[in-house]
Amino acid sequence: MRKEKNMDYMEKITDLRARKKDLKDQAANLVEEDKLDDATALADQMETINKQIAGLEALAKASREGADPVYDGVLHDGEGKPRDGGKDAPKPFATLGEQLKAISDFRRSHVEDKRLQQVNNAALGANEGTGADGGFLIQTDFAGQILESAVQQSPLLNRLDRQTCSSAANAMRWLSVDETDVSKSVFGGVQMYWASEAGTVAASRPQFREMKMDLEKMMGFAYATDEMLTDAAFMTGFFGSAFTLAADRLLTESVISGDGVGKPLGLLHSKALLAVDKESSQAAGTFTGANAIKMQARAMPRHRDRLAWLMHPDVEEQLPYLAIQSGEAAKFLWNPEGGLGNFDTQRVLNKPVLFEDSCSALGSKGDILLVDPYMYILLTKGTAKQDWSIHVEFLTDQNCFRMVFRCNGAPKVSKPLTIKNSTKTRSPFVALADRK
Numbered sequence: 001m002r003k004e005k006n007m008d009y010m011e012k013i014t015d016l017r018a019r020k021k022d023l024k025d026q027a028a029n030l031v032e033e034d035k036l037d038d039a040t041a042l043a044d045q046m047e048t049i050n051k052q053i054a055g056l057e058a059l060a061k062a063s064r065e066g067a068d069p070v071y072d073g074v075l076h077d078g079e080g081k082p083r084d085g086g087k088d089a090p091k092p093f094a095t096l097g098e099q100l101k102a103i104s105d106f107r108r109s110h111v112e113d114k115r116l117q118q119v120n121n122a123a124l125g126a127n128e129g130t131g132a133d134g135g136f137l138i139q140t141d142f143a144g145q146i147l148e149s150a151v152q153q154s155p156l157l158n159r160l161d162r163q164t165c166s167s168a169a170n171a172m173r174w175l176s177v178d179e180t181d182v183s184k185s186v187f188g189g190v191q192m193y194w195a196s197e198a199g200t201v202a203a204s205r206p207q208f209r210e211m212k213m214d215l216e217k218m219m220g221f222a223y224a225t226d227e228m229l230t231d232a233a234f235m236t237g238f239f240g241s242a243f244t245l246a247a248d249r250l251l252t253e254s255v256i257s258g259d260g261v262g263k264p265l266g267l268l269h270s271k272a273l274l275a276v277d278k279e280s281s282q283a284a285g286t287f288t289g290a291n292a293i294k295m296q297a298r299a300m301p302r303h304r305d306r307l308a309w310l311m312h313p314d315v316e317e318q319l320p321y322l323a324i325q326s327g328e329a330a331k332f333l334w335n336p337e338g339g340l341g342n343f344d345t346q347r348v349l350n351k352p353v354l355f356e357d358s359c360s361a362l363g364s365k366g367d368i369l370l371v372d373p374y375m376y377i378l379l380t381k382g383t384a385k386q387d388w389s390i391h392v393e394f395l396t397d398q399n400c401f402r403m404v405f406r407c408n409g410a411p412k413v414s415k416p417l418t419i420k421n422s423t424k425t426r427s428p429f430v431a432l433a434d435r436k
Contacts, residue, residue: 013056017341018305020049021350024340050342057344092118096146097235100401104229146240147380147405150247155345155354157251159308159373160409165381170406171214172379181418213379215406216262220246222401243403253358255376255409256310257366264409267310267376267429268366272413274298274427275365278435285363285435287315289324289333292348295370295430300417303372307351310369312359319346319353365434372428375413381406 023042030039092115093099102113151157165172220243228235251264258266267273276295279288299307323330335347345352351370360366416425 013053015305016049016053016056017343020046020053021341023049053342095232095236096240097232097237100224100235100239101229101232103401104224146243146403147247147407149240149244150251151378151380153244154248154252155352156255156308156310156356156373157248157378159306160255160376160378161374161412162378162380165215165379165406170381171212173212213377213408213410215379215381216264216408218247218250218405218407220250220403222403224401239401247405249358251378251407251409252356255378256356256358256369257360258409260410264378264407265411267369267371267411268360268431270411270414270429272411272415272427273429273431274416274425275431275433277433282435287318287322287368287432289322289331291368291432292322292333293324295368295432296349296351298424298426298430299370300372300426300428301419303374306372306374307370308373309348309351309353310356310359310371311353312362312367313355313357314362315368316346316355319348322348363435366431368432370430375428376409376411378409379407 023046027039027042027046030036030042093102099116102116106113106116151162163172222239222242224235224239228238254264254266256266257268258264259269260266276291276298279290282288282291296307319334320336322334323332325331333349335341335343335350337343337346341347343352345354347353359369411429413428416427418425
């Protein structure tokens with residue numbers, strides 16, 4: 001398994017934004033003290049940070065567009081010998097559309113393009129024949145780029161902890177610390193003591209639990225007319241974008257609200273999810289400053305820089321009015337995109353807001369979430385085996401392309417955490433309760 005390097009760009013960008021916020025706060029204080037020259041100097045520093053952020057965002061974008069297919073495993077030929085199905089696998093087709101057209105032509109005329117068999121043989125170690133029902137494997141770089149683009153272009157998915165399952169495996173097992181109470185120990189039982197000289201202390205040991213995640217199957221269908229099939233360039237852009245967007249939407253929906261049956265276990269069905277009650281006099285369907293403050297207080301004490309808000313788009317119109325009363329003045333908790341902070345998203349309590357229509361309807365539990373996305377595992381299998389395959393069928397006078405991909409996901413923790421000197425539990429996943 002390996003973790004994608006694109007997360008490094010996000011971490012650096014997050015650090016730069018935090019530094020810029022500190023400078024902005026300092027500048028505001030200096031302006032109030034009428035130290036305009038000093039404030040201007042800080043503005044110059046913020047402008048430098050803006051350029052650094054823009055540069056890192058450009059690098060991240062280039063990394064996404066030129067990403068290699070996810071691959072971490074060894075394929076074998078018919079004699080059991082290792083075969084490289086990754087970067088050195090044959091890539092006889094120049095574009096995805098060109099390969100789709102070759103598949104369609106085979107189904108029409110039964111004259112096979114030898115390049116199709118070249119891709120199949122490299123992945124399966126076979127010498128003759130095709131996949132079941134006339135299926136052909138997608139060239140590895142096309143397959144990898146589709147899923148990679150789906151994940152990297154999503155504001156939520158690219159923040160998750162991504163892990164890759166090897167080509168020979170259909171599940172991942174790992175040991176996780178069984179930790180629900182850190183009031184006296186960490187890692188489920190490890191303790192440190194202040195001990196007098198020559199004194200003895202009680203032995204301690206961590207508690208672990210085995211976790212297993214099986215790969216599930218995600219399928220997509222797309223239909224093409226005869227006219228579309230004659231234009232390989234159009235098919236490359238259209239089908240590449242279509243499958244990418246469809247995979248993004250289905251995965252995002254599952255990460256938020258999946259029930260874990262044949263699909264990822266979503267945040268709303270996690271036993272670690274905490275619900276913060278509404279205020280006593282709160283109107284139905286509203287989101288208040290007090291809600292936001294209390295939700296943040298129930299998040300994990302550490303790694304606050306990774307927190308992000310997930311909100312249904314219907315909540316957006318309330319955000320500019322989000323505030324708490326401070327004396328006779330109102331302190332607003334919302335920041336727009338751009339502005340003095342040059343934010344790329346709207347922010348509440350300086351945490352990015354990600355609008356997802358897979359969240360619950362306005363006023364229902366789960367329409368507003370405050371989460372640490374990195375505490376969710378997204379398991380993918382990006383090798384070029386039959387998990388990434390296309391089958392062509394005739395439905396009326398159209399051709400149907402089927403894309404199959406294996407993946408799964410689940411939260412890393414199964415219970416809220418108890419901390420020292422507090423009766424309130426904490427969690428990386430916090431929801432606002434019903435307001436109906």
